[in-house]
Amino acid sequence: MPTPSVRESALMKSKRRLSRRNVLKTGAALLAAEMGRLKTAPTVVEAQQAPAVLTGTQTGRAFRGLVRHGTTIDVQELRLRPIDPRQVVIRSLAVAPCYTIVRGALSTTPARRAEVPNHCGFGVVEAVGALVKRVQVGDRVVVAGTSQCGQCYQCLHGNPDFCQFTFFSNTDGAAPFAPFAEMRDGTPVDAQAGIGGMSEVMTAFEEYCVPVFTDLPAAELTLLGDQLASGFAAGHARMQFEPGSDVVVFGAGPVGLGAIQAGRVTGAGQVIAIDPIRYRREFAMKIGATSTLDPNVEGDGIVERVRELCQGPNDRRFAGGTTYGRAGNAVMARGADFVVEAAGLQAFPPKVEAQPDPTNVKTVQQAWDCTRMGGHVMLMGFTLQPVPFPGASLALLGRTIHPGQQGGLHVMRDLPRYVKLIEKGKIDAKSMITRRYTLDQGRQAIQDTADRTIITGVIEFS
Numbered sequence: 001m002p003t004p005s006v007r008e009s010a011l012m013k014s015k016r017r018l019s020r021r022n023v024l025k026t027g028a029a030l031l032a033a034e035m036g037r038l039k040t041a042p043t044v045v046e047a048q049q050a051p052a053v054l055t056g057t058q059t060g061r062a063f064r065g066l067v068r069h070g071t072t073i074d075v076q077e078l079r080l081r082p083i084d085p086r087q088v089v090i091r092s093l094a095v096a097p098c099y100t101i102v103r104g105a106l107s108t109t110p111a112r113r114a115e116v117p118n119h120c121g122f123g124v125v126e127a128v129g130a131l132v133k134r135v136q137v138g139d140r141v142v143v144a145g146t147s148q149c150g151q152c153y154q155c156l157h158g159n160p161d162f163c164q165f166t167f168f169s170n171t172d173g174a175a176p177f178a179p180f181a182e183m184r185d186g187t188p189v190d191a192q193a194g195i196g197g198m199s200e201v202m203t204a205f206e207e208y209c210v211p212v213f214t215d216l217p218a219a220e221l222t223l224l225g226d227q228l229a230s231g232f233a234a235g236h237a238r239m240q241f242e243p244g245s246d247v248v249v250f251g252a253g254p255v256g257l258g259a260i261q262a263g264r265v266t267g268a269g270q271v272i273a274i275d276p277i278r279y280r281r282e283f284a285m286k287i288g289a290t291s292t293l294d295p296n297v298e299g300d301g302i303v304e305r306v307r308e309l310c311q312g313p314n315d316r317r318f319a320g321g322t323t324y325g326r327a328g329n330a331v332m333a334r335g336a337d338f339v340v341e342a343a344g345l346q347a348f349p350p351k352v353e354a355q356p357d358p359t360n361v362k363t364v365q366q367a368w369d370c371t372r373m374g375g376h377v378m379l380m381g382f383t384l385q386p387v388p389f390p391g392a393s394l395a396l397l398g399r400t401i402h403p404g405q406q407g408g409l410h411v412m413r414d415l416p417r418y419v420k421l422i423e424k425g426k427i428d429a430k431s432m433i434t435r436r437y438t439l440d441q442g443r444q445a446i447q448d449t450a451d452r453t454i455i456t457g458v459i460e461f462s
């Protein structure tokens with residue numbers, strides 16, 4: 001008969017007499033056994049850590065990238081500069097330009113520094129700095145627009161969507177990230193936001209890299225670095241739509257459509273999509289919206305239209321009705337449980353239907369106004385002007401305003417979950433891709449994004 005292991009004999013003893021002293025002794029014996037096991041067999045754990053790969057061989061590596069420089073933007077031959085010990089060299093597989101970069105990327109005013117645009121990407125790790133732990137060579141990684149260092153004050157307080165590695169790395173007025181490459185004439189080239197993405201090779205600090213273990217295509221996975229994941233997180237991570245609830249989404253672009261999909265996945269009672277662009281309203285209906293509104297048709301009456309759509313089956317306030325009364329605060333009590341403002345300002349006049357308020361100020365006010373008393377609203381779209389709110393209502397109506405920074409996404413926690421949801425067909429990433437481009441068509445991808453003639457354009461690298 002084999003002799004019982006330390007763990008088994010400790011358990012057998014613990015069954016004999018249950019006292020505080022014995023419980024503590026048993027625990028100590030188990031811990032000692034575990035420590036012994038770890039001491040004698042460390043290789044399993046350590047083998048899963050990234051090896052310390054020195055990257056001197058990568059310095060000078062030639063590759064091509066879309067570069068905004070001087071008064072233009074075009075594809076340039078580039079050479080990689082040495083990386084930081086905590087940086088990762090990634091061979092790009094796919095990238096989707098974000099609408100927030102179009103104004104800068106297509107501008108014809110002289111650029112202060114040469115720069116590869118965008119702030120996300122997807123690819124294969126080909127080298128890691130000596131201190132990198134999170135990823136290893138061969139990993140497929142989403143390079144997200146927001147880092148999650150896990151060590152800063154914000155990360156430690158449960159807010160990695162405000163990770164200080166992203167937001168406070170440019171103190172003292174110094175450039176936060178050193179140029180990652182140079183052009184043939186030696187001109188240093190930055191990666192926008194320290195990430196870039198629209199080049200055959202990108203470098204990123206490991207804090208931005210999320211390894212994913214799946215066979216899903218790169219073109220779909222790259223959408224998790226920014227817009228789709230941010231929109232989905234709005235309803236899943238930050239606001240947490242409740243089943244059966246009324247959800248309203250302003251803006252059916254790549255971010256808003258992520259929120260609309262979150263409404264479908266979380267079982268919202270209805271998802272009202274608001275967008276001036278007809279093809280986007282039609283697409284919203286295919287991907288999760290239950291009804292749509294055109295802000296150019298509804299005008300200032302859009303808030304009342306939403307309240308009508310969100311009214312309960314009766315107006316009996318003691319029977320759960322929400323439409324009681326029509327005066328004063330009773331009107332403001334009605335509305336949606338969750339509202340996402342993902343319209344954003346209009347950086348360029350689009351080639352499709354324009355939004356009624358290019359500044360987005362009014363849309364933000366309407367989003368807030370559509371929210372029921374005690375409901376939740378997330379402001380995701382950029383608005384560069386002050387937005388006035390009625391002070392008394394702000395104080396009394398109990399509407400919670402959520403920050404829209406990446407939808408409250410915790411990249412290391414959430415992206416692996418979203419990968420599973422794409423695998424299961426719950427999140428539809430593929431349909432979000434309207435058009436695919438080569439790197440040489442990169443400028444066109446940005447132009448189409450600015451024109452709003454596509455939902456999402458993906459540049460695929462060969």
Ligand SMILES: [Zn+2]
Pocket residue numbers: 098099100119145226227
């Ligand atoms: Zn973005």
Ligand SMILES: [Zn+2]
Pocket residue numbers: 147148149150151152153154155156160162163164165
């Ligand atoms: Zn952090």
